[in-house]
Structure formats: structure tokens, C-alpha cells
Amino acid sequence: MFVSTEDTLPSFKGFTLIMPAVSVGNVGQLAADLLISTLSMPRAGHFHTDCLIPMAGSNPYVAAAEEAGQPSTNAEVYSRSDLKLAVLQIRTPVLQTKIKSFRKLLVSWIKSSAFSRTVLLSSSQAYQRDDQQLQGTALRYLLSPSLEEQVGEALRQLGWTQLERVSAFPGISDSEQRLYIPGGGITKGLYMDCCTEHLPMAVVLLFCSEGDNVPDAFALCNHLNDWLILVEKPAQGPAPWRIPPSWRLLFGSGIPPLLF
């Protein structure tokens, strides 16, 4: 259930929705953080649902706790109407028993909000890439049929690689090919739902492993920026992504000075 911060419901008609799938290395979530922080997107509301594990904290995009204002919850929507962009940030895993209802909830919200397209940022286990997937870049995309008509050609011109189907029975028969996104969380399910519901959805994913996934998040954001041009890319060097203050101390507290 979407609960607006204001008294009136904001209109997302024609907006692009970017959301992460809670997947390996949390790359999609980190990338969503970068987008919200870099574009200084204000919060439009909370996505209040029993499908996610509860969590609360200070505003992750404001450094000083005193200026933080509202606390943040496990799923929130940030938007900027001048960019016609909304980002749904998900901060906790989906409860195992509620995956289906969470997908249903997302699909109905995407439908009722009339987003023009949805971009799902995701990741997949690097160690499970098959021979053809091992070649070239680690970034892949998937388009639902309704979005394929609109942007399929543009993405091919950008040199993007579509996620290869893998054989269902490798080494025995290559006749049966299937979509396989290990470690992708709800990615495959939500993509399939959007295909059957004729919703325009793009999945942008990266093969990676668990670890320090900050570089992966930058790679995913840069890749996405090539297509959507969310931030101006300077003539030289990478796009100026702003790391949110909540990324501090990713590897724990300070170390005891007596150690040295």
C-alpha cells in the first residue's frame, strides 16, 4: 500500500519508475541509493506492506541526525516531477512466504499509478554464468514485449547485451532454453508478471558476487545513465554520482587505537 507523505496523492502518470530487486550483493538497492542521493529526490511516500521485514532509521540521505526530520522505513518512494521520475527504494528482504503477494502488490501499484515504464535494477550470481554469458560485459538487459517495441532498437544501438537464455539441460540438449536469474530475488517472477500483464518493464542487471559491491552499483548506474541520461555526463571522466551518508562504516565501527 502506498501512503503519501502529503495529504494528497501525488500523480505518477507517465513517470518512469526505477526500483531494485533485493538480489545478490544488493547492487540494485545501492544503485537506487545513488540515484536518489545524486538527484536529491524528495520523498513522496512510504510503501507500507506486510511482505517486507520491518526496519526504521534516520533519513539515509542527510548526514546530520538533527536535520534528518522524518525517519525512513523499509520501502519508500522518492520522486521528482520535473524529471518525471520515481524511485522505489526497498531496504529489507521480502518475507519468504509473501513473495507472491509482494509481486502482486507491486504489479497492481505500477498499474494504478500509470507509470510509463518500470526499470528493475537487479543482479545475478556471477559464478553461475554459462559459457556464452562469460563473454564480454557483465551487464545485461531484458525487455517486456510492450517495451521492446518502444526502446528495443535504441538499446541495441547502445550496444547493450540482452540476457541470454540458458539451456534447461546443458550438455544433453540445447533445444529447450529458459530464462534463469539465480540470486535475482523477485527479478524473474516480476518480469514474467509484467510480461503477462502487458506492462512495459526493463530489467537491467549485472553479474556479480557478494562482497564490496559499491563498484558494481556505480557500474550499474553508469550503464543505466547511458540509456536514460539521468545525470549530465562530463566530457571526460565518469558521471558525478553522490554517495549517500548512510554508506559510511560499511565495514563496521572504528578500530581500537591500542591495536597499533
Add this chain to the structure above:
Amino acid sequence: MATFFGEVISVYSRAVEEDDYDNTEEENEEDVQIRREIEEKREVHVRWCQVVSKALESSENLNRIHLIIAVGQNAAGFISAHVLSAADWAQVGWVALWNERSHGSKRPDTAPLPGEPGCVLYQQDSCPSVLICQCTGYVAEDQLFQWAERVLGSVQKRGLSVTVLSDCPLAEYKSPDYMTSSGAPFLRALKTSMHVGTLPCPLLELPNIITGLPAAVLSHCQVHRIPAVLFQCFTDVIHPDSVTMETYKPILSSLSASVKLEASPSTEILQRLTRINDSQSNIYT
């Protein structure tokens, strides 16, 4: 796969390794029914005494309720030692739920026995506007949302304000400086946007977060625009102890008109609450 010597070795195969979540796709009717029954069994129910439930329904009697929710051994111990013993608090309800780790409280018609883990609601005859929920039982992850919804939903939303007391190990507190245990225990607060008033301690710094029941309650309050404040005590003692309990004292001073505080509780009560760490932890006794 069988080897030359005949033993069977299971071979790791990518082909049969499914996506993490795919096994929930193919459900038959029986699976659905089992799932539904489990869900029903795990439902959270709030039981009020009859007198109170009537009063809660009619907003006239109680139009400005202050709900204090104490989660965890230290916060619950503080309530027992410093608050409940100071005045005539009566048990007015409880939260009935069942999960793998707390079987006891799923007796919908009997309240948790003294000392038994569970969630019990208290109220004072002389001052019915303050309710205390003392929560010592385990609430599973999938029940947290419902717990907050049911407990807070059973109280008049208009005029409601919530205070959550909770504790957490110091090891989970993240700070750029090295944390020595000399500073512990200490409090950090997190408040919803509707909460006004000064706080007796600093706000929770980034990147620290709150999880579990306190997070569920605060999220509910934030979304439903209920003024709420959460106090998290970071302690370096694993078991409940009287020093950690004392840290909660300044929080309730703002409620001193309605909640009487016992400044120095009897050693007998404190001993009963902290007995857990007496003998078992020492091989020489």
C-alpha cells in the same frame, strides 16, 4: 553418478539448481490450504478485559492515550522494577500469538503466567490514559507487521501517542570512533515526524538502524501519522542488569504526572529480574 568403485556421488548440476524463489511457484490446492492454515495459526490477537475494551471503543473516556511499549529483557525489567511496583497497575490485556519460539502465549483465553514470555498490557485505575505493553516474548519476522497493526489498531488513533523502549547489544552500534564499554549503556532516540517535544538523549546517528518489533511499531506510527518516539538502549551486558534498566529513567520523567517511578526498587525484584546470569555462567559455583 557412480564411480569405478560403485559408490554414488551426487553431482552438482546447474540444470536442477533453481532460482531461490522458484519453488513457491508450483503450488497445488493442498499446499495452498496448508499455507493458509499456518497463516491462521500464526495470526496475532489482542485480548482486552471486557471493561477496558468497551472504554477503548468509546472515545469519550479515553481520548488521549499514551501507550508505552517495552521490548526486550532490559526494558521489560525496567517496567517491572521501576514502574509497575510503584503504583497499582492492573493487567488489562495481552497479545496472543504462536510461533516456533513462543508456544505459550497461544492460549487465546488465558493470559501469560507471571514470568512466562509474552506481551502483557497494563493500566492504572487512577490514570487510565496511560497503557503499558510489556513485551518479553519472541515475535517472528512475519508477525511484526501484524503485531503493530493489531495492537495499535485496537486503541483510539486520535490523540494517541507512543513511546517505545528497547535494547540492543553495544556491538551493533556503529560509530566512526572505537567504542569502549566505559560509555555504555547509553540511549539513542528515533522519532516520527508528528512527534514534538524535547528528547533526553541524542537522535540515532547514521548508519545505525532499528529492526524487529520497535521498527515495526515506529514504521506503523510514521505511516499512520501517530506521534511516536523510540528509545534504544545500547548495552554491553548480555543479560538484563539493573544499570542498563536505570538508563530508561529520564525518559519517563516527562510523564511524571501520570506514571509514578520507583527511584530505588527493592533488591528482591531486581534480583528476580537479573537472576538469569547468576550461576550458569560460572563453572565454579
